[in-house]
Amino acid sequence: MLTPKKVEILSLGDELLVGIRLNSHLTYLGGELVRHGLDPARDQELPDDTDIIRTAAAEALQRADLLITTGGLGPTSDDVTVDALARALGRGMRHDAGVETALRERYARRGLTPTGNNLRQCRIIEGAEVLPNPNGTAPGQWIEEDGKVIAVLPGPTGEMRPMFADQVLPRLIRLGWASERIPFLQIRTTGLGESQVAATLDPIFEPFADRLRVAYCAHEGVVDVRLAAVREEALPLGELNRVGERCRSALGSAFAAFGDQPVAALILGQLRRHGKTLAVAESCTGGLLAARFTEIAGSSKVFNGGVVCYRNDAKTNLLGVPACLLEQHGAVSPECAVAMATGAAEALESDYALSITGFAGPEGGNEPPGTVYIGYHSPLGVWASKIHHRGTREAVRERGVNAALDFMRRKLRKYEMHELLECLRC
């Protein structure tokens, strides 16, 4: 495999074009294709229109080696993908008895009988191989034509993704178009902007310009750096890992981890290794901080719980924040942040606690909207940190949660390094 095979995607459905649905299929497929050495060269969102899809498919097949379509395989008259592709290829369609049997069985299990419309889903393009759909009624199709491949996938995420992973990808690997796994490394950083990360790392990547694909992506308080060998043999994993280690050193405390674990998961993992527990208390972020921890599978081993206390009396009743402290310093203050953290640690019998109090906006108080204090309680002591972010309510909340997680990650890192030094001294 010398140059990566070119892939184009047709994402089919009006709902993608009129502001109703985000095209998350493209994000999934794009990521998978790159990881397996294929080159996602173009995607098009097209309406449910036979002529438009037919023309676009024919044009895409002139440019690309592999054409993947998603959507438009349902039972209604809007679902025109099979017709359009058959016409683009100049092929007929046939009714597949095996697909009909599977469809009837699926309906029978729910006590239903398929109607004529449903049986439209049994139409297969002449010469196509059926890709069975264990998660839905519409089968996929695999078509080879003049050394090119068309993979026809259903629209629902829970049907499309397993069909791609279990049926399309293995066929592409057998064809020699996709690699089992291209040497790939992701570096997660926090606390720096995308351009700062790039300025730090680009000199490291320079000598590998023709062997390495580098992509930076800023999202949700982290900047990820994705490194992929351009081909399987271009940069063996061992060498790629050495490049990664150099990045780690250059990034210092901004290096969070290799991989794509959320910062919350890194924190939980570290606490779990030390047998420690965690609680949170939050006002303006109203549950988002707790949700970030609890979305991690297995979090209940470490995360004891949280308190969302919007009102001052809740801070006092549930967390024991003294009423006089609230009166003297206000609820949005470093004093209150620390008292909330300590209160949460006590109420939820936890070793560590993280707290957030602030004004998410649009209204402020003793501080302007966008002011957020982070409180941190640990066996080594308590800390508070202030951030300010101008932005929407949603952005301030998001930024507050990310800043709190990064604050705790860095504190734990220092602590772990301190422990390591202690060990070395012994």
Add this chain to the structure above:
Amino acid sequence: MLTPKKVEILSLGDELLVGIRLNSHLTYLGGELVRHGLDPARDQELPDDTDIIRTAAAEALQRADLLITTGGLGPTSDDVTVDALARALGRGMRHDAGVETALRERYARRGLTPTGNNLRQCRIIEGAEVLPNPNGTAPGQWIEEDGKVIAVLPGPTGEMRPMFADQVLPRLIRLGWASERIPFLQIRTTGLGESQVAATLDPIFEPFADRLRVAYCAHEGVVDVRLAAVREEALPLGELNRVGERCRSALGSAFAAFGDQPVAALILGQLRRHGKTLAVAESCTGGLLAARFTEIAGSSKVFNGGVVCYRNDAKTNLLGVPACLLEQHGAVSPECAVAMATGAAEALESDYALSITGFAGPEGGNEPPGTVYIGYHSPLGVWASKIHHRGTREAVRERGVNAALDFMRRKLRKYEMHELLECLRC
């Protein structure tokens, strides 16, 4: 304006194709275009490649009246949009002194001086009108050619959206291509699947087939129905609203609201009108339920707070759930759900409380993973409800929160109707 003007979009940037970024620009632009009577006919995600963009732009201009591009206006060599479009149009580029002045002022405010790379952003296509960018460094461009329009917009969301809303849309309205506002109505439903909603409403829409565009969209526990007149004069708003009222009757309790308010906002609004307050308690959804309420601006007037209690002792300490109840029935039980709700109402001095307890998975307990109980405490009494959903941890949590919100919305609706009947009896 007889037929809607056709719009194509080019979404530019490698990051959209390799699984790094979702194309939320398309969702925003698609929604805005439809609401203003324009027809989003195609979107393409293209890599940062001058030739590919040039060709695709030239082809799009043959099909569409309006071409909108997003992204690729930055200072680096990856940012090739302006070059590519100039070539597609066979036009030159000029350096714009006004843009440079604005750029230098923007940098000076941060104590910086722009480098040669940054000055690339001052290149304007011959004959283009500059669209100033108050939120960033790259200006947009407005180009008219042979009765067609090209609108060139920057990539960052916070720059693209205001530029479209404040500069592009008003120009399109002045041209007579866009309407100030097309008669538009959104109906929000809960508790039914997309096909059930469609089966209920399609007969109502039938007589308006050529005057009304109908789109169904299922997301986050709701199914939205969007109704838009095909043209401003095709279906006046008064008539559209009468169609909406017929939908409301047909949907019964599945009708949540007209508009796009989240269910949590509907609940908060109703409680606020009655001067009531709310608290939540949750285990497996770990903060997500609280976050849904607190993301609504002004929620602090109604929402007193919440408790995330993963562990049994937290349920007992913070919410007063009796240890013997937990022992007898288990934490995932209707008894515990109700005790959590009542405990939250008491601890947070609230009139209403909503609770969730369950096994999000991958592990279960006395019940299989995916089992979730909802508890509800109100001045009229307490209720519990059980749901079961097979799916990922994330899906179970999401489903649990949506079911709890819908449960409370329906209970409040009954209560309000009951009150209304009481009034009528007086």
